[in-house]
Amino acid sequence: MNNQRPLILVSNDDGITAKGISELVKFLRPLGEIVVMAPDTPRSGSACALTVNAPIHYQLLRKDVGVTVYKCSGTPMDCVKLALETVLERTPDLVVGGINHGDNSAVNVHYSGTMGVVIEGCLKGIPSIGFSLCSHEPGADFSAAGPYIRNIVSKVLEKGLPPLTCLNVNFPDTKDLKGIRICEQSKGIWKNEWENFAHRGDCHYYWLTGEFEDTDTDNERNDHWALANGYVAITPTTVDVTAYPLIKELKTWF
């Protein structure tokens, strides 16, 4: 029998100084031994990016009872890979990303460094969960999420997750949460994504912005609907991206 407390690896993409990751550690602390390895600068929009053309480095920031904190010069995915191989003495029971300052539902799952953390944990065969709040405010109020996070994490520690499968959990920005919905990833599209910033000579400068258009409206199964209606959205997410339904058809093409 294993008498050790669960070991939980935590990272994010807003960086080590973000409020969201401190709040997450506070919520998780009663559930296990926590090791944090998070980027030393904000890395929003990192997705599953890796640092391949230069070395990266990490430093121990502090070691308290039950919580050890490192900062790392790499991407969110680098943080997870580096912690798993060089810092942790055993495979963690759980990898957790977040709490992200900003919505990672719908197609945002592809751009999110927080979900990069989760996808890397999942690719390594470890149950993994990402938590995000629909607010970009640095001082956002994460308190309503706390009991939900503890409940979801406890359930995953108890039951595990199937291979190649992780959870993408998003909270609406309200204290009045209506409960949990198990969701599908909303379909939709980002539009008007560039602010014309400046031109210098023949060099054209643009800054990323944009509006998300949900093309899947009134679908009560999707995560965007859940968030818009005050629910916590749990979207089970796979790292096997094979489009199985197309295999048979493609075989007739060649």
Add this chain to the structure above:
Amino acid sequence: MNNQRPLILVSNDDGITAKGISELVKFLRPLGEIVVMAPDTPRSGSACALTVNAPIHYQLLRKDVGVTVYKCSGTPMDCVKLALETVLERTPDLVVGGINHGDNSAVNVHYSGTMGVVIEGCLKGIPSIGFSLCSHEPGADFSAAGPYIRNIVSKVLEKGLPPLTCLNVNFPDTKDLKGIRICEQSKGIWKNEWENFAHRGDCHYYWLTGEFEDTDTDNERNDHWALANGYVAITPTTVDVTAYPLIKELKTWF
């Protein structure tokens, strides 16, 4: 009836000066009007990363009959988003990434900037294909891939692809290609990923490396098997990453 030649947007993650993208343009030129918007520096391992904290810029490099080339300071995904919104006069008929110097089969689909190009095209509703060669050599020989690329692109221009679905095409590094296999994404895991590079004071430096272990061996359906056995591997790939089989089970948890 549309008498215009197909418009094909090309990008990559090895950067504008890589041999692979020049070869790709050469192969595609007979099939349509080509616009290239590619990173001005190598961006391997960019995945779906975006530049969110600073403006990016692009410049026209040259405009020949049928081929217009821009370089861009952003990530591969930035390149696609920027070209679609600010450079192209109409929605392209196809987005193509590559030819990547290096294998993007199996779990590498998650780390690949070439597949970032393809995923962004697909998220925008445009048929999209990524091409990669299993060789990291700067002077790699792409010639055997040419006829296959023209065949695959012609088929996709003719038949289209279903919503939320793109193609990840990988070539083994041989002139003796045995034909096309329609594949599933191989399961497997990267191991021994960090080279201990140096330590300065309390700062620990590591450089990314690693060995891929195929945990899915002898599965003739997977892309890793196809490449190891001399076939061109086409893996249909989805951007809807919902893990549908877990939805029912999760509903019993909460």
